[in-house]
Amino acid sequence: MFHTPSDVVFVKGLKVEAVIGVYAWERAITQPLLIDVALETDISAAAVSDDVSDALNYKAVCDDISSLCQEVQAQLLEHLAEKIAAMLLTKYACQKVTLSVAKPTAITEAAAVGVQITRYAKASDA
Numbered sequence: 001m002f003h004t005p006s007d008v009v010f011v012k013g014l015k016v017e018a019v020i021g022v023y024a025w026e027r028a029i030t031q032p033l034l035i036d037v038a039l040e041t042d043i044s045a046a047a048v049s050d051d052v053s054d055a056l057n058y059k060a061v062c063d064d065i066s067s068l069c070q071e072v073q074a075q076l077l078e079h080l081a082e083k084i085a086a087m088l089l090t091k092y093a094c095q096k097v098t099l100s101v102a103k104p105t106a107i108t109e110a111a112a113v114g115v116q117i118t119r120y121a122k123a124s125d126a
């Protein structure tokens with residue numbers, strides 16, 4: 001009987017300083033972003049080998065997300081979230097990505113504002 005892995009490698013509360021926002025004053029500063037990401041993947045090879053080269057490396061994921069946020073300088077969180085999801089699905093062996101991108105300092109009266117999205121890898125022909 002076949003069974004679909006539903007393992008997850010996650011990152012919670014990744015803090016990135018980046019240019020983000022729609023207003024002119026926001027384009028002249030950096031603001032903190034808090035990013036959570038869950039990558040659905042199969043961890044069985046790494047679980048058996050105990051070797052990071054068999055794992056979906058969360059350190060690499062953090063570095064890639066940080067670099068992308070700083071490079072994109074998005075206006076909208078929606079645009080940035082979509083770029084992050086596309087990068088993760090292209091670069092890492094995962095079937096599904098759920099991520100949120102929050103601005104903890106944008107709205108004084110709110111603890112954070114942001115977006116959450118879920119995206120899937122394209123089905124392979126095989």
Ligand SMILES: Nc1nc2c(c(=O)[nH]1)N=C([C@H](O)[C@@H](O)CO)CN2
Pocket residue numbers: 020021022023026075076077078103106107
């Ligand atoms: N749905 C969104 N709404 C707003 C965004 C956004 O990225 N997505 N951004 C802003 C401003 O940049 C705001 O953060 C400045 O306080 C407003 N609304």
